[in-house]
Amino acid sequence: MQRSTLRSPLYAVLSGMWLLACGEVPGADPLRSEEPLATETSALxxxxxxxxxxxxxxxxxxxxxxxxxxxxxxxxxxxxxxxxxxxxxxxxxxxxxxxxxxxxxxxxxxxxxxxxxxxxxxxxxxxxxxxxxxxxxxxxxxxxxxxxxxxxxxxxxYCNPTASLSCLRGYSSVVSCSASGSNGTGDYTPYWFDSRSGSWNAGGWDSSYNQCAPPSYGQPSEWLTVAFKVVDSQATESNTQYAYFECALGNYPDF
Missing domain, CATH: 2.60.40.2550 (Immunoglobulin-like)
Structure with missing residues (x-):
């Protein structure tokens, strides 16, 4: 019994010495070797x-x-x-x-x-x-x-510029319009047209037109046409947007 008890520790010690001499560590994955891989990649x-x-x-x-x-x-x-x-x-x-x-x-x-x-x-x-x-x-x-x-x-x-226009007639018989531009390149120059002036003019993003009360039944009238477009910094012209209002016929100021 004593001889058997003494041999077990001695065998374990000798086995451990053999593992260390061979470069192996108990519990380690023998296929995993990060340092040699890094060294090889660096050399490569x-x-x-x-x-x-x-x-x-x-x-x-x-x-x-x-x-x-x-x-x-x-x-x-x-x-x-x-x-x-x-x-x-x-x-x-x-x-x-x-x-x-x-x-x-x-x-x-x-x-x-x-x-x-x-x-x-x-x-x-x-x-x-x-x-x-x-x-x-x-x-x-x-x-x-x-x-x-x-x-x-x-x-x-590059995309051609696009114009948008929104116009409303208020209780004061004033047609108020607001507009915007999108796409295109750089800054936009807004242009407005109305049938009373008959020409295109550079302006801002808002415009208004007076004396456009809805006509009464049988009253003479005319149509007010408002148009809007933009030109971008590449001198490319957008589509043209329109708005139409029927107005009682009267005297109009200069625009």
């Missing part, structure tokens, strides 16, 4: 960088944004990861290798392109962020670094 990416990230053109038309450019990386990198941001919001990523014809080898340079639908009217910022990559012959992919190379531009989705 050593010297890798983006040597060129250029923009060939970017435009937006009828709600569709599209553009592209070129890229190149320094050895040992042979591919690139690209992230696309529109108005500061991430809109997509891709990896580009530009493999040689009939092979899986990456050339280390090539072109990129990006498109997006649903663009609203006005100016939009577009940014491309790039990180070098290493893709080996087995298809293993490593992205190198954390600070990307970036390029940015501003793109205009």
């Amino acid at each position: 990416c050593s010297g890798a960088s983006v040597s060129n990230l250029s923009l060939g053109g970017m435009s937006s038309y009828q709600g569709e944004l599209a553009g592209g450019g070129n890229w190149a990386v320094n050895y040992p990198a042979n591919a690139i990861r690209l992230d696309y941001y529109v108005n500061g919001v991430w809109r997509g990523s891709e990896e580009r290798c530009n493999a040689l014809g009939g092979t899986t080898s990456c050339t280390g340079s090539g072109s990129w392109s990006f498109s997006m639908s649903g663009m609203s009217c006005g100016w939009h910022s577009v940014e491309v962020r790039a990180l070098p990559m290493v893709i080996d012959s087995a298809g293993n992919r490593s992205t190198c670094g954390v600070t990307p190379t970036t390029i940015s531009t501003s793109v205009l989705e």
